[in-house]
Amino acid sequence: MSTNRLRSLEAWFQTVITHPIDARHGAEEAEDIARQLGHGRVDEIVTSGPAISAEARLELYHYAYHARLVECLADDFAAVQDAIGERAFEEIARQYIAAHPSTHPNLNAFGAQFPEFLRTRANGRSDVRFAAELARLEWAVVEAIHAPESAALSAEALASVSAEAWPTLRLLPSSTLQRLMFDYPVNRYFQAYMNDDPIEIPAPEWSAVAVYRQDWRVYRMPLTRSMDNVLGAILRGQPLIEALSVLDAEDEVDPEDVTTWFKEWMASGFFSGLSTPSETAAR
Amino acid sequence: MNNRWGLKNLGVGLGLRTAHYGTILADDPPVDWFEIISENYMQTEGRPLYMLDQIAERYPIVMHGVSMSIGSTDPLDEAYLRALRALKKRVRAAWLSDHLCWTGVAGKHVHDLLPLPYTEEALRHVTERVRYVQDFLDAPILLENPSTYIEFQGSTMPEYEFLSRLAEDADCGILLDLNNIYVSCFNHGYDPHAYLDAIPMDRVVQFHVAGHTNCGTHLIDTHIGPVIDPVWTLFREAYERTGGRSMLLEWDAEIPSFEETHKEALKAHRFATFPKRPRRSPNTPAGPADTADTADTADAADAQASTSTPPSKDAP
Numbered sequence: 001m002s003t004n005r006l007r008s009l010e011a012w013f014q015t016v017i018t019h020p021i022d023a024r025h026g027a028e029e030a031e032d033i034a035r036q037l038g039h040g041r042v043d044e045i046v047t048s049g050p051a052i053s054a055e056a057r058l059e060l061y062h063y064a065y066h067a068r069l070v071e072c073l074a075d076d077f078a079a080v081q082d083a084i085g086e087r088a089f090e091e092i093a094r095q096y097i098a099a100h101p102s103t104h105p106n107l108n109a110f111g112a113q114f115p116e117f118l119r120t121r122a123n124g125r126s127d128v129r130f131a132a133e134l135a136r137l138e139w140a141v142v143e144a145i146h147a148p149e150s151a152a153l154s155a156e157a158l159a160s161v162s163a164e165a166w167p168t169l170r171l172l173p174s175s176t177l178q179r180l181m182f183d184y185p186v187n188r189y190f191q192a193y194m195n196d197d198p199i200e201i202p203a204p205e206w207s208a209v210a211v212y213r214q215d216w217r218v219y220r221m222p223l224t225r226s227m228d229n230v231l232g233a234i235l236r237g238q239p240l241i242e243a244l245s246v247l248d249a250e251d252e253v254d255p256e257d258v259t260t261w262f263k264e265w266m267a268s269g270f271f272s273g274l275s276t277p278s279e280t281a282a283r
Numbered sequence: 284m285n286n287r288w289g290l291k292n293l294g295v296g297l298g299l300r301t302a303h304y305g306t307i308l309a310d311d312p313p314v315d316w317f318e319i320i321s322e323n324y325m326q327t328e329g330r331p332l333y334m335l336d337q338i339a340e341r342y343p344i345v346m347h348g349v350s351m352s353i354g355s356t357d358p359l360d361e362a363y364l365r366a367l368r369a370l371k372k373r374v375r376a377a378w379l380s381d382h383l384c385w386t387g388v389a390g391k392h393v394h395d396l397l398p399l400p401y402t403e404e405a406l407r408h409v410t411e412r413v414r415y416v417q418d419f420l421d422a423p424i425l426l427e428n429p430s431t432y433i434e435f436q437g438s439t440m441p442e443y444e445f446l447s448r449l450a451e452d453a454d455c456g457i458l459l460d461l462n463n464i465y466v467s468c469f470n471h472g473y474d475p476h477a478y479l480d481a482i483p484m485d486r487v488v489q490f491h492v493a494g495h496t497n498c499g500t501h502l503i504d505t506h507i508g509p510v511i512d513p514v515w516t517l518f519r520e521a522y523e524r525t526g527g528r529s530m531l532l533e534w535d536a537e538i539p540s541f542e543e544t545h546k547e548a549l550k551a552h553r554f555a556t557f558p559k560r561p562r563r564s565p566n567t568p569a570g571p572a573d574t575a576d577t578a579d580t581a582d583a584a585d586a587q588a589s590t591s592t593p594p595s596k597d598a599p
């Protein structure tokens with residue numbers, strides 16, 4: 001059964017309403033398809049309404065397509081929108097929509113490439129460079145919301161590891177945990193944004209944060225450089241005992257501090273299980 | 284008159300929206316049933332499903348999709364249909380619906396309900412696909428009349444004829460959206476009552492009502508309440524002609540408090556008599572309160588709505 005005509009009509013319509021500028025430009029781009037359909041003018045394909053023209057009706061769909069996707073990005077990247085302003089945000093969002101049209105039945109992952117897209121668009125603009133980093137944090141929050149749940153490793157399970165197994169013990173990260181490093185104080189800025197405090201785009205400064213979910217809520221824990229070194233070593237799969245001692249004298253960290261951090265990470269459900277060469281267990 | 288499948292009149296339902304999760308789980312409000320946007324619970328294994336599971340424990344759930352793209356000339360998305368089937372089983376959905384539209388072609392999704400030309404070619408095409416989907420899901424599906432802002436010059440029949448013939452030929456149900464009838468008829472200069480006259484009422488399983496935005500020259504189906512009186516009048520007429528079907532209020536943008544949304548839905552009782560529902564079990568322990576002291580922004584779900592403009596993803 002042939003659906004050639006329907007297929008051409010759909011291709012024409014989609015080309016018109018997804019054009020980055022407006023439906024009129026879209027119709028120009030779709031002229032070849034219109035000719036295949038045996039038509040020249042827009043109003044030979046779609047009708048005018050009682051009170052508005054065929055072109056204006058197509059613009060409604062064109063507007064809706066872009067507005068919906070811009071809004072989707074603005075929801076996921078609200079702090080970015082606030083940082084660079086609505087106009088700049090919409091402009092870059094529209095470029096993103098043109099470059100990365102949705103190919104999924106739902107929009108949950110639509111913004112996945114937006115942080116990287118922002119980074120490539122910075123062109124020396126430090127506010128956009130910062131925004132790209134901020135976008136990474138906001139996307140990590142989105143991912144933490146949707147990540148599968150994993151049971152947290154209990155202190156008891158850790159305590160029950162035998163002395164012989166201890167040197168090779170490795171911890172497995174929770175499925176919701178992400179460790180992010182930035183060239184700007186991104187989490188401090190984001191927290192101020194969430195608190196509605198007055199904020200300005202900050203000067204570059206190293207920072208790191210752990211994003212994780214516990215009891216179905218998403219949290220952010222700032223990490224100092226030393227904390228980040230230790231956590232990084234654990235997440236890279238180094239034996240726990242080695243990871244906890246990656247800091248040297250230069251770090252000027254009290255070993256007791258390391259124990260305190262580690263306890264906090266355990267209590268926050270950073271780990272979902274443990275493994276030793278002889279046995280693998282996830283609790 | 285019952286519908287062909289004997290699907291129950293569930294009473295007055297509400298569209299489940301992220302903004303209301305907290306209230307629903309804490310207060311256990313006396314809503315007859317909830318309709319979910321199916322896609323919001325796909326591509327996620329996290330919080331949206333966790334919330335939904337709890338709500339599905341307490342209320343009947345109906346699934347309403349926006350991305351089946353039944354009218355597209357792209358192949359049907361098997362992975363999507365599998366996800367739909369799994370979700371239906373998970374929440375024990377009473378039934379499942381989508382729209383008489385297409386939502387993208389050439390591998391793209393535009394996340395809007397785009398109009399079809401009402402031709403014999405399109406009718407054959409959509410009929411074949413509805414049959415396939417119903418076999419795949421092993422259940423009837425309902426298709427909803429969309430709000431439209433254009434018509435195609437090539438159409439050879441009105442929408443109501445297309446929808447009625449489709450329902451008969453494919454043996455599927457109809458989700459009749461009274462607001463969409465009103466909006467489309469205004470936009471194209473038709474009589475909404477004539478539209479209603481043409482619909483085979485034994486195929487109607489569910490009603491939608493919603494608010495829209497009047498732009499003077501045209502109406503936009505924004506799902507911003509309240510529902511205007513002429514739409515309630517259409518609802519009353521349709522409800523009488525069917526002998527009563529489940530009805531649902533859609534409110535997707537500028538969403539007010541749960542109480543206000545529910546109050547608007549309950550206006551349906553002024554226009555129709557619903558079967559007495561057995562009282563549901565009393566308040567069960569609520570889920571975690573949804574305060575905002577963390578980075579927990581809105582679930583990045585609820586991204587799709589069944590309107591053309593403007594977008595309607597829930598606010599945090």
Ligand SMILES: [Fe+2]
Nearest residue numbers: 460491533589
């Ligand atoms: Fe609807």
